[in-house]
Amino acid sequence: MVVGVVGLGLIGGSAAKAFKAAGATVLAFDINEPIVGYAQLEGVVDGVLNTENMFSCNLLLLTATPQAVMDYLYDNARHIATHTLVIDFCGTKEKVCSVGFTLAKQHGFTFIGGHPMAGLQYSGYKYSKETLFSGASFIMVPPVHDDIALLDRVKQSLAPLGFKKFVIATADFHDRMIAYTSQMCHVVSNAFIKSPSALHHKGYSAGSFRDFTRVSRLNESMWTELFLENKEHLLGELDLLINSLHEYRDAIAAGDAETLCGLLRDGRIAKENSEK
Numbered sequence: 001m002v003v004g005v006v007g008l009g010l011i012g013g014s015a016a017k018a019f020k021a022a023g024a025t026v027l028a029f030d031i032n033e034p035i036v037g038y039a040q041l042e043g044v045v046d047g048v049l050n051t052e053n054m055f056s057c058n059l060l061l062l063t064a065t066p067q068a069v070m071d072y073l074y075d076n077a078r079h080i081a082t083h084t085l086v087i088d089f090c091g092t093k094e095k096v097c098s099v100g101f102t103l104a105k106q107h108g109f110t111f112i113g114g115h116p117m118a119g120l121q122y123s124g125y126k127y128s129k130e131t132l133f134s135g136a137s138f139i140m141v142p143p144v145h146d147d148i149a150l151l152d153r154v155k156q157s158l159a160p161l162g163f164k165k166f167v168i169a170t171a172d173f174h175d176r177m178i179a180y181t182s183q184m185c186h187v188v189s190n191a192f193i194k195s196p197s198a199l200h201h202k203g204y205s206a207g208s209f210r211d212f213t214r215v216s217r218l219n220e221s222m223w224t225e226l227f228l229e230n231k232e233h234l235l236g237e238l239d240l241l242i243n244s245l246h247e248y249r250d251a252i253a254a255g256d257a258e259t260l261c262g263l264l265r266d267g268r269i270a271k272e273n274s275e276k
Helices: 010-021 033-042 066-079 094-107 148-157 171-192 196-200 207-216 220-229 231-253 257-274
Strands: 002-006 025-029 059-062 085-088 110-116 137-141 165-168
Touching: 002 010, 010 025, 025 033, 059 066, 066 094, 066 220, 085 094, 085 148, 094 110, 094 171, 110 148, 110 171, 137 171, 148 165, 171 207, 171 220, 171 231, 220 231, 231 257
Parallel strands: 002 025, 002 059, 059 085, 085 110, 137 165
Antiparallel strands: 110 137
């Protein structure tokens, strides 16, 4: 199996390592050329992915930011073979999938949107690891939802990554859910850590502080693009949160124990319901 990987950051690097460990031939491209050279020295990458060898890929993974992936597809769609399965790993899906589906139809290859539910608070190839995706879920956004053969092909092609669960979604539903489960967490964590109190937390913080602030260490350029790409869904979630925070603040300011206790009870019940 020949696998092409576009983007050798945390996600692309981890995918490359997993496929190489499974015996695949890995070709890679990154705008930072020395990263590809380093991966070759490590034995993770077998060669530089280019327009001359792209046709040999059975699988092509696009693991850069949404705009970079769309630009890459526009520039290289004509060089992708009809037997190649192309999957993007971007954090938003509507615009990327629209471009991917259109170009796939024009040039005869197969494109499916994807999003691995795995990651770290760190970015870059140096933090990538072969087991990053093991046990994680993978969201699939296919061009049609009743092509069982295609969905099975995706599962089989990604088997070396070790995903435990595959979830099928539309691009719109994916982006609405990701606004809440991922993007909101990064916004809130990043805002929370800006308190002056954060400079003095040592000795006063435990697991809750560590867990809550983990994703405040982010790649600001990448997340800016993702937030703005998905701004309508993200703004809706932010408005809900801001309104809820006002309720808590007002109850605390008024010394209203009954209202505050009710708000806390509602939050506890909501958490319990989310785990059913």
